[in-house]
Amino acid sequence: MTHNDKEFRCSHQQGPASYARRAVCTCLTVFLLLAGVTVLVLWLVYRPHKPRFAVAGAAIYNFNVSSSLPPQVCATMQFTIVTRNPNRRVTIYYDRLAAFVAYRNQGITPQVMLPPLVHGRRSTVAMSPVLGGGQAVPVAVExxxxxxxxxxxxxxxxxxxxxxxxxxxxxxxxxxxxxxxVKCDVLVGLKKGVVGQVPLLGSPVGCKVDI
Known part of the structure; x- marks a missing residue:
């Protein structure tokens, strides 16, 4: 057998396996491309937008500031919070949600757990949690x-x-x-001795939502 005959036999034996490998690689590449395009299209169609929040009203029923040691704030407040789901195809499930009030980046009411909420597509929900409940919260002197x-x-x-x-x-x-x-910064008109609804001052500003 000549050298050329050996080369021909080797290439003849290796050819089908090589073609099979190339075919598998080609099919796998096409599948991955199609899967990627499908995921991209679904994301563009169904990608969820963040919910929107805004404070629409406020009431102060108790607001006592004590300079005793340690300094404490004892407050009972109620805020009307309006949230909007802007998505046409996506429902939002709030499995856990808590709220509290802060002043100068420090909480002045304890966290209050809110009921679970199912937020339907393109719907608006208003909630009015009572925060504080008269429970004193230790705070800094400033x-x-x-x-x-x-x-x-x-x-x-x-x-x-x-x-x-x-x-x-x-x-x-x-x-x-x-x-x-969610962070909602508001200015409220509050004077000592006033109980009940208090005005929201300044232009209404939507809350900042981080997800």
Whole structure:
């Protein structure tokens, strides 16, 4: 057998296996490309938009600031919070949601757990949690001093905070849990001795939502 005959036999034996490998690689590449395009199209069609939050009203039923040691704030407040689901195809499930009020980045009410919420597509939901409940919260001295000055002036800047976990649902498919953190900065007209509804001052501003 000549050298050329050996080369021909080797190439003849290796050819089918090589073609099979190339065919498998080609099919796998096409499948991955099609899968990627499908996922991209589904994401573009169903990608969820973040919910929107805004504070529409406020009431103060109790607001006592104590400079005793340790300094404490004892407050009972109620905020009307409006949330909007802007998605046409996606429902939002809030499996856990809590709220509290902060002043100068420090909580002045304890966290209150809110009921689970199913937020339908393109719907608006209003909730009015009562925060504080008269439970005293220890705070820093600068918080007590700042609140006393602002209350004497008649304008207090507060932050309503909501935090929890949500899921998205489209059709029969639900995503995993995502953390949500909502910050609503509001200016309320508050004077000593006033109880009940208080005005929201300044232009209405939507809350900042981080997911």
């Amino acid at each position: 918080v007590v001093n700042g609140l006393a000055v602002d209350e004497a002036y008649g304008v207090v800047g507060l932050r309503v905070v909501l935090l929890g976990r949500l899921r998205w649902k489209t059709g029969v498919v639900k995503t995993g849990h995502y953390g949500i953190y």
